[in-house]
Amino acid sequence: MELSTRYLGLSLRNPLVASASPLSKTVDGVRLLADAGVGAVVLYSLFEEQLRAEAERDARLALAGSESFGESLSYFPQSAGADHGPHRYLTLLERAAADVDVPVIGSINGSSPGSWAGYARSMQDSGAAAIELNVYYLPGDPHVSGRDVEQRHLDIVAGVKNAVTVPVAVKLSPYFSATAEMARRLDLAGADGLVLFNRFLQPDIDPEALAVVPGTSLSRSDESRLPMTWIALLHGRLDASLAATTGVEGAKELIKYLLAGADVVMTASALLRHGPDYAAVMLDGMCRWMRHKGYTTIDDFRGLLAVPVDADETARERGDYVSALRRANGANVGPW
Template sequence: MIDLSTSYLGMPLKTPIVASASPLSHHPDVIQRLEEAGASAVVMYSLFEEQIIRSSLELDYLLTHGAESFAEALNYLPDHGKYNVGPERYIEQIHELKRKVHIPVIGSLNGVSPGGWIHYARLIEEAGADALELNIYNIPTDPNITGADLEQGYVDLVRNVRAEIKIPLAIKLSPYFSSLPNLAWRLMEAGAQGLVLFNRFYQPDFDLESLEVVPNLQLSTSNDLRLPLRWVALLYGRVPVDLALTSGVHTANDVLKAMMAGAKVAMMASALLKGKPDEVVRAMLMELQTWMTEHEYESITQMQGSMAQRAVAEPSTYERANYMKVLGSYQDAGPTIPDVTLQAGMLYPVD
């Protein structure tokens, strides 16, 4: 019998496949089916403090805009007095998920204010979440803010939240740090038990006809696996935290790679959104077992970290030489070198 079990943030899990933060968690019935298919935990969609603030201000605008201006129409919309503009619906959905599934439910939070992070983290804990994932992103646009300032902000945030809640804490990061291992270490010291690699940013596009910047949300593919794969492999064994790999997990092979790099779990969203979520998971787990049987693996834990940088014969393949080699081969094929700085330069503040 093949043992697919793993653990994450101190929680024993039956399989390494976890449903990542996505709109699917709006639908408890879908999560129920995912559980039946073998998903071992679910990360809720993110509670965005920014969205709460915006909803709140919008509602206030609606109820006051044009009011008390004209004798016949002192306002224009009925005031119900009760609205779900705060975290109420999110909290309610955690409750509902906890009632309906037995797998761990991991809350996800994206805050903007120091008070907001702590307040909502507490609420999520009180609602019964088994763990909390902080979905931190802060796209710097101010030339006066240094990378060190930004990183220190992350570390302080994690420390502050850690001090306020008891449930396990994971941090979802972007890949855009000068020294990710250093940051990872400091986050671990600040109280993070897990790191989730990586957040995929909303990358806007240009519409050349309308000359407008337009949102362009694209689902990931297996090609996107490589970036987190490398960083999981680099961090494994260096920073003693649980690593979760997210972005680009679409096949059983992707899960195997994640595990071998050193991830405790492989998180999936795009693949689930593309197909029928439960069928996708079921098929992947079957395939996983088949592969493991064929290759005589007994357990997931057996392979975890087996291809991490520290475990492979040529650790340098993970480092800079790797990058040079790829570019070299690309150039040999003819096309010019792509502008590798473009992607970072294209990051826009999300407002």
């Protein structure tokens, strides 16, 4: 059974990727994921706010030093980065990349153009095989237009692509007014891959405590339908790789995403629920299914159920929608 695949131009031993999560916060955690058989590991995300805080602190330290010693203008205080998040992140990345035999992908989570580019370069220099840009931005300001939101993504990609030579993937939300066009624009802007989709951790409300409760629930299998729809629509229409994420609970979702046309399938929730060793269970399940169906390679069935490139995507989706409603209403389904 040949499970190898390619993602972002990288050769992976299989299409199951451990997405950013607390499991990859230590070298031991990354090693456990690699030993369980995943094809690549996305390191836990470093947040834009951490980068901003580091820059502000370093500026204050440099200013304080310059007021005391003239030569301190070229002096970087020892305490400035030794125990800070970004410094630890690069150290972990360097050690993890050297310790495992699968690609380790650095992840930056943010919403505005800023220090992404410089830190992406630092990730590359620390051994990252690629960079994942997790653009987590909920545009709640009614004065921000849709085009402004889209341009923000394009500016971030352009800045990072100009700073690094390793591949760059963009993790998107599903809430663009024209997702396919946005995917094409990011593809043309040089994004090497698109990760579909980010999950906004929507808060809940506790009516007894009169408090907002943070939402941090793990994804469920029924949440895979939206990204699966877009994977099937975009497969074969972009140069960028397509990574599926959200709702991956087991081998079934892994297989379904590949049938839709994903190059790789990412999961965090399943591995958090069951532990890193569950990766081997998922891969074994996929292999059993492949043997049952007579497939010997991933490419034998990848994209088998994607929307054909020469199809009318809008008509296809409309037909599927109407068919689903007619089934729900118990009507006979026409020859869509």
